Amino acid sequence: MNWLFLFFAFMIGISNTVQSGVNAQLRESFNNPILAAITSFFVGFVVLLIAFACFNQNPVPSLSEIKQVPWTRFMGGVLGAFYVMTVIFIIRDIGPANMICLVVAGQMIAAMTIDHFGFQGFAPHQITLPRIAGAVLLVAGVYLILKN
Numbered sequence: 774m775n776w777l778f779l780f781f782a783f784m785i786g787i788s789n790t791v792q793s794g795v796n797a798q799l800r801e802s803f804n805n806p807i808l809a810a811i812t813s814f815f816v817g818f819v820v821l822l823i824a825f826a827c828f829n830q831n832p833v834p835s836l837s838e839i840k841q842v843p844w845t846r847f848m849g850g851v852l853g854a855f856y857v858m859t860v861i862f863i864i865r866d867i868g869p870a871n872m873i874c875l876v877v878a879g880q881m882i883a884a885m886t887i888d889h890f891g892f893q894g895f896a897p898h899q900i901t902l903p904r905i906a907g908a909v910l911l912v913a914g915v916y917l918i919l920k921n
Contacts, residue, residue, distance in 0.1 A: 790873050793860045806861045813857055874915040881911050 792813075800809040864872050885908060891897035 786873075789876075790869055793864050793869055793872065796857060796861050797864045800861045806858065809861055810854065810858045814854070871919050874918045878912055878915045881908055 796809055796813050799812060800806045803809050803812070860872065867875075885900055885904060887893060887895060888898040889900045
């Protein structure tokens, strides 16, 4: 397993948690949760445009090629907007630890389901007793953290 990839996955968890707090602060600054989400996505869009201009080595698909892409493959943006908007609305009320615990529990259940059935083109990875035990321990940890 590539340790650099594992490190980046860990860093995603840190950045995801910090992003939640920053976006909540932006909401307070603007006094508008939707404008905060739009601003967050706009800044991210600008960063991605710069990265694209500096590092992209792949051909850009034509408009006719883009039209052939199934609509479901564009749902990532919808799901990203759902995530950011929901976090902006709830993080101040439930706190970052509770929010991230619930997010991770939901991610684990979804990931194990996707793995088990090979959804979205992933290679199937059967749900085994050790995986179930890990999920149960994760949910138990979520319960203990939320119980505080």
